[in-house]
Amino acid sequence: MAKILEGPAMKLFNKWGIPVPNYVVIMDPERLMQLGEANKWLRDSKLVVKAHEAIGGRYKLGLVKIGLNLEEAYEAAKEMIGREIGTAVVRQVIVAEMLEHDAEYYVSIAGNRDGAELLLSNKGGVDIEDNWDTVKRLFIPLDETPSLEKLTETAADAGFTGEVAERVAKIASRLILCFDNEDAQSIEINPLVIRKSDMRFAALDAVMNVDWDARFRHADWDFKPVSEIGRPFTEAEQQIMEIDARIKGSVKFVEVPGGEIALLTAGGGASVFYSDAVVARGGTIANYAEYSGDPADWAVEALTETICQLPNIKHIIVGGAIANFTDVKATFSGIINGFRASKAKGYLDGVKIWVRRGGPNENQGLAAIKKLEDEGFDIHVYDRTMPMTDIVDLALKA
Amino acid sequence: MSIIANKDTRVVIIGGVAGVNAAKRMAQFDFLINRPLSVQAFVYPPEKGQQKEIYRGGELNNISVYATLQEALEENPQINTALIYLGASRAAQSARECLESKNIQLVSMITEGVPEKDAKKLRAMAIKSGKMFNGPSSIGIMSAGECRLGVIGGEYKNLKLCNLYRAGSFGVLTKSGGLSNETMWLCAQNGNGITSAVAIGGDSYPGTDFVTYLEMFENDPETKAVVMVGEVGGTLEEEAAEWFGAKKRRIRLIAAIGGTCQEVLPQGMKFGHAGAKEGKKGLGSARSKINSLREAGALVPDTFGGLSKAIKQVYQELLAEGSIKPEAEIDDALLPELPLKVQEIMKQGDVIVEPLIRTTISDDRGEEPRYVGYAASELCEKGYGIEDVLALLWNKKLPSREESEIIKRIVMISADHGPAVSGAFGAILGACAGIDMPQAVSAGMTMIGPRFGGAVTNAGKYFAYGVKEFPNDIPGFLSWMKQNVGPVPGIGHRVKSLKNPDKRVKYLVDYVKNHTSLHMPILDYALEVEKVTTSKKDNLILNVDGTIGCILVDLDFPEQSLNGFFVLARTIGMIGHWIDQNTQNARLIRLYDYLINYAVKDEREVPEKK
Secondary structure (H helix, E strand, C coil): CEEECHHHHHHHHHHCCCCCCCEEEECCHHHHHHHHHHCHHHHHCCEEEEECCCCCCCCCCCCEEEEECHHHHHHHHHHHCCCEECCEECCCEEEEECCCCCEEEEEEEEEECCEEEEEEECCCCCCCCCCHHHCEEEEEECCCCCCHHHHHHHHHHCCCCHHHHHHHHHHHHHHHHHHHHCCEEEEEEEEEEEECCCCEEEECCEEEEECHHHHHHCCCCCCCCECCCCCCCCHHHHHHHHHHHHCCCEEEEEECCCCCEEECCECHHHHHHHHHHHHHCCCCECEEEEEECCCCHHHHHHHHHHHHCCCCCCEEEEEEEECCCCCHHHHHHHHHHHHHHHHHCCCCCCCEEEEEEECCCHHHHHHHHHHHHHHCCEEEEECCCCCCCHHHHHHHHC | CCCCCCCCCCEEEECCHHHHHHHHHHHHHHHHCCCCCCEEEEECHHHCCCEEEEEECCEEEEEEEECCHHHHHHHCCCCCEEEECCCHHHHHHHHHHHHHCCCCCEEEECCCCCCHHHHHHHHHHHHHCCCEEECCCCCEEEECCCEEEECCCCCHHHHHHCCCCCCCCEEEEECCHHHHHHHHHHHHHHCCCEEEEEECCCCCCCCCCHHHHHHHHHCCCCCCEEEEEEECCCCHHHHHHHHHHHCCCCCEEEEEEECHHHHHCCCCCCCCCCCCCCCHHHCCCHHHHHHHHHHCCCECCCCHHHHHHHHHHHHHHHHHCCCCCCCCCCCHHHCCCCCCCHHHHHHHCCCCCCCCCCCCCEECCCCCCEECCEEHHHHHHCCCCHHHHHHHHHHCCCCCHHHHHHHHHHHHHHCCCCCCCHHHHHHHHHHHCCCCHHHHHHHHHCCCECCEECHHHHHHHHHHHHHHHCCCCHHHHHHHHHHHCCCCCCECCCCCCCCCCCHHHHHHHHHHHHCCCCCCHHHHHHHHHHHHHHHHCCCCCECHHHHHHHHHHHCCCCHHHHHHHHHHHHHHHHHHHHHHHHHCCCCCCCCCHHHCCCCCCCCCCCCCCC
16 A cells, blocks of 8 residues: 655646645745746635645644635645645645636545456545435456446446546546556545536646555656655664665564553564553553564664664563564574663663564574573563463563 | 355465575475365465475475566466465566456565555455455465465474464464564464454554454354454454444453553554554544454453463353364374474484595684684684685695795796797687687697696605616616616706806706705705706706796605696786787687698599498
């Protein structure tokens, strides 16, 4: 799952003939004025300026400004670019044409196991959640393309009439093409607007997820996915992502501010159960982390150091199931080095470490990490006979 | 009994290194349960025609690598299962071929990062053809006592610890590789072990679902209970709950569901598995899954840690109601031990292997080469030069600054003597004949001998002998040489003489005597000898070989190493000549007729053979 920003989504819409308003993405307000000289629409239309970042609740944060002329848009861009929102900085804004329109519709498509489902409503806009019962659905089996007649029927079902129904059906058929050809997982257009005087349609806002695993067959994807967690990635998260991209196996890391229990867990499945156990016992997690697929020890070391630097942590859970092929001795040597380096830098004061793991070379790995006791670490090491998440109970009782 | 994989399963593995590694793990299991090798063939075009060495215990099997699936199946018609270890961009096409083939009934894809659309299509294709497509991102399938597909189960020791040499009564279904292993262990520790364990993979749209396997377990009389490990995302667990609750089932269901923590975490947070994401309006959440499973009558503990107790409880109940009988304990000692590799036994100190060779100079088993103990990079860092490395490797000690300056000068002075001498000429001939650098240079090298450059060793050796045996008796030394050796090595030159001295010799002698504080007794002796020989004939001077030989012995280099200075130094020149000829695009040369005296018989008739 990879969420992409509006700009790249609009570009893909354009490619497949889905109408979008005129728009530009800029990093420098001065650039907007230059573009204004070259583009008539920037001078003649009412404009909307939005922070082009993966920041949730942009409207409330004042990161969406509407009904502006070029001068006002310039001022708005100048005011937004460089603004700090929590740990994030606004680096780009998207400036789009604001279309005077007569109606707002809702169109979306999302994949499911057997194909995809198209959703249509003629009550789009901010209130769509309240009008969810007006949404009409059309199941599209894998490898099938519904006919225009079928789509027009669905549009009619959703309350669209006459030429509007035909046009909505046409836009929907292009949306299906875009969805299928771009390995999309979901596309939501809300609102799709129409100016009835000239029958001009446009997708005013788009939320699009593409399958990042399919990027090998999309040479024209010139964008990167953005964070899906309602905030941009932190520097530490980005560093771990960069390591993840270049190694065999994987390392993953997401910060959860305010938590007291840091997770240094192995395996996509087990790591979730460790988070669950902390929450179920009333603890707070400081992060989600995972390493798997027998990653290099230096990658695990980097992950360890990142985790040790989380603020205000009281416990570190070095948890994992019994690995199939991840070498416990090798990955633990990365963890041990990470702990040593962190301690030398002054981290880990008063932090208790809880270890439970099994797998190839488990005896050597567990013995090696247990030796940290002699170096003054507050570390508690358990083998496979300790039920997997029970070290969380021990930590929370300690 | 087992589901999906059994004693009749015969496998083709599609993919390279990871596939071969899996085959080795699978062969370990085959050995443990004493079944024939499950892997019959590999398909991997880059390595077609090769054979991979797979040990089943101590028995070595050579398994062929084919370029295409078709060839593999033609030669191995017994194959009924395919494991896919190819990269994500090629995995789907390969799985498609497998599903299209008539022989293969089960395709299990280990590859991670396969696009969702591809996986969905493969699933549809498998359903249509009545086959199974397991995965992607599956660690494999394990059927205790019958068959192992993939690396599921981990190392050999773990296979035993998890009781996998014989069937138990629990089925295992998971989305996660690590947790399938963990769950098998829990079933062995708290119950009597497993029948089969299937990892369906953690992607959003796996090729199979829990219900498919639950049906199979329901129909397998030996499976009494199933432990299912699910997680947030998708609806496979809800479907399993619906299936379980739909009517009275023979099997018990125990489940653990991961992802309840999501209720308190940032919305949209992504977990390890691609499929682990919550659906709209709570559907697909861990809580919804737990609730529907509990409502359907499954036993669902609060945390994964609670699984142990749940399994134990169900096992006790099954024992109490008599649907399973207590298993006789298998004595671990009766199970076969995996034969160890020599390296492993040596590590444990149980066997002594006499080394074939012995070395005292260098070792590259660590992070970088060490020369007589010193790390190469550290020598560089601390300002040592190639002359010091040479001294380390040839004489096993680091020279002093004065000594290494001399060594450096010797190498510099001997690096080349123009194209006419035998060595360079040999190398040039080679270059002109179009042969590669190492061969051309070694053609030149073969010229080094008694008449060309090979006198350094003997000069050093005999002058050192003179110093020792005839310290104040040069005439005595010369007559001993005449009697026992012949001309004194290092004395005499074809073109140089007293009147026409060799600049290189003058320079070296001057340098060591006037610019260093080193004591040079053998060189001094040789110079005394020169005084005597030149008084007889003025070209019987100390030549460059002799000078170098004496200096090096004075520097305490071993006798055997002395010619090495000439070999090393002259290699620089010969490489230069080879490069020079090639840069000029030199043509093939042959000797001109006028440079050869054809002293052969005149043309004549060949007589009839008698």
